[in-house]
Amino acid sequence: MTPLYNDIKLGTFFTPLEWGLWAVRQYNLTQKWLQGATIFDPTCGEGHLFEALIEDALRAGQTKHLLPFENLYGVELNIHLYEKLCQKMYSKYQWKVDSQRITCSDFLFYTAQKEFDIILSNPPWQTFNDLPPSYKPIIKPLFVKYGLVEKTNQILLGKSRIEIAALIVMKSIAKHLKTNGEAVFFIPMSILLNDGANEQFRTYKTLNVDFAITEVYDFLGVTVFEEVKTRYGLIHIQKNQKMKFPIPYYQNEQNEWVRYSAKPIFNFTDPLSKIENQEWMNELNENSKIVLPKQFIPRQGINTCGANDMFIFDDYQEVSQDLVSLSNKKQRNIILPKKFIYPLLVSKNFNSNIHSHEVSKWILLPYQTDGKPLELSQIEQYTELYDYLYFNRPFLAYRRGKMINTWIKRGYFWALLGVGKYNFKRHKVVWEAYGRREFKPKLFTGIWQANQSLQAYISIDEFYEAQQVLIQLCQGKVEKYLQSMNMQGTMNWAQPGRIKKIIEFK
Ligand SMILES: C[S@@+](CC[C@H](N)C(=O)[O-])C[C@H]1O[C@@H](n2cnc3c(N)ncnc32)[C@H](O)[C@@H]1O
Structure with a gap:
């Protein structure tokens, strides 16, 4: 042919x-x-x-x-x-x-x-993701035919790295x-x-x-x-x-x-x-899984879909009771409502020194605490937020990716991926999911947020439950399991999908 x-x-x-x-x-x-x-x-x-x-x-x-x-x-x-x-x-x-x-x-x-x-x-x-766009639809059905996916839309939703x-x-x-x-x-x-x-x-x-x-x-x-x-x-x-x-x-x-x-x-x-x-x-077999309540699902950090400069800041100054001034390498002194700004974890926070809870990055989450993006009518109540989001609309509304586009098409061009009500629980057991050799989860209290694929976490309301989860994850078993996969130093080290395999949810 x-x-x-x-x-x-x-x-x-x-x-x-x-x-x-x-x-x-x-x-x-x-x-x-x-x-x-x-x-x-x-x-x-x-x-x-x-x-x-x-x-x-x-x-x-x-x-x-x-x-x-x-x-x-x-x-x-x-x-x-x-x-x-x-x-x-x-x-x-x-x-x-x-x-x-x-x-x-x-x-x-x-x-x-x-x-x-x-x-x-x-x-x-x-x-598949990296193929020329016009070639993708032509070969997509073959992934179904040869048994690599069940339906073609799986390739777009989550299996694009096939x-x-x-x-x-x-x-x-x-x-x-x-x-x-x-x-x-x-x-x-x-x-x-x-x-x-x-x-x-x-x-x-x-x-x-x-x-x-x-x-x-x-x-x-x-x-x-x-x-x-x-x-x-x-x-x-x-x-x-x-x-x-x-x-x-x-x-x-x-x-x-x-x-x-x-x-x-x-x-x-x-x-x-x-x-x-x-x-x-x-030690590692079907009967040796860690047992956790089913709501304690490991999650991936927040994904801005290519808009880190618009959502993530590395300087934070209070200007009034309700407003803060934020800067990063692209933007200076952006004034935004304090209530939508959250501390974002960075690798330094996983060091075992005493400063490991110091905040060095912040993330804007235009979200309600039930995990839903703010409605336009809510954004309109915060002039600074409204001005900021609409000023950046030409970029935010043109982010690429099937999942973010579902939100954008519905009008929520300020949406992010990886945000749900779990982001707003008081405690998180977080671990570095990318490129490590050791598995050292840590407990953070105070609505810290995790960053894209760099970190993964389980969020929990009650402190004593969070401590229990931490103890369970810190058993050597999880680390041994991860090390047996031979993925140290790669982005596949401890992503949620992998951690879920060693947990039995009851
Ligand atoms: C990794 S290279 C290896 C080439 C060769 N077998 C070797 O070992 O040096 C892969 C080759 O596959 C060819 N290729 C890619 N897609 C193909 C397709 N659908 N049908 C036939 N060849 C293809 C590329 O042009 C490239 O030459």
Whole structure:
């Protein structure tokens, strides 16, 4: 099929030869190819993975003109990369690429009824969110078809960080891998380690076909792809095999691959946890969850949807009983009603020194204490607030994102995300949800607010209950659970979705 988007670039970084060689040797793929197996790369770029097979064969003493090129198949979306592949293969190996076998096409719409013995691929690492806008609606239904979401609107609501690579893996296995075939993919590790968006991948089933991940190589700390910030790895898959845990999970420590094992701790589709310490694992199971009353739900901090400069301030001066003057790096001396200004937590507040309750940032919340945004008639009662919000309306009303737009369309252009009546409870047990290595929740009293994905919290009316929650969360169990997910230092360290997994709400 002629690609619709044959000059877009989607995740175009290529596997360095040494890593291509490493991957094919890991699973003896060159031998299998030479013995007649067909190998397919659904997103073949300039053909670096084919090159790894060819080079491996040549280095083992095979002769160029006897190599079974006719057993290599592939698809590449981008015409320029495709042409480069053809030229390179001819000039280096005198392989005249046959466009029936290796096609320039969009793999997601590749309809050839062909199945291969082996799939070897490094699919583009890009989330749905980051795709070109006109491409999104075209591929959205495929996420439903291959079982990655139940309905297309889930992709817009909360699952927009779903990986295109997950879709390519699913389609490759479902449509183009022979029964009992094997597949080797370089993948973004979020598919295996993150909550939320990629969870359905971990049903390990597509179009009713089972597949098992039989090994994982986590490249944490190893640079395979220069300038790629994504955490990535290599997986080996066996089609028509049920997923069974634990599985071998390798990490590179001082240039050695060290074998661990991994499994989901609570539910089958949970992210994988690395079993570093069997004792911990024994402590972490369905019966060892923390029990909390069901209203104590972990929440994410407030999200201004790109308007931090309009809502968050770092200087606060009282000017009268009811008014304060606020400044930040973009705006000076903004006068606003004191009753809508709240202290905002910053990382300094989590230090254990005596100043850790000092306020250094403030946030404007044009909200009622029942968690609803102020009505226009209420805003009109506060001239300074009205003037400020309407002065900034041209920006606030044009913030992007499906959820904030629902509020804006209803007229509440001053709304924020992550605000509800829970924001206005007197006590919060808060923890840093981003990039930590230790889990150290802290109790804050006095309607402090948490900041976007940096912090997460449970809000509570009564002080003694807040203390109980704090004690429960501070048990080593939660920290061990988080550490087993191997997400220290990333934005997925202790987000509410992850913490909820270790809590049983009663
Ligand atoms: C990460 S690169 C890897 C290329 C090559 N397999 C390698 O290992 O060097 C991903 C490739 O997928 C291609 N690609 C992205 N979306 C595609 C699609 N829907 N169909 C086919 N190729 C696609 C990109 O153009 C890019 O060349």
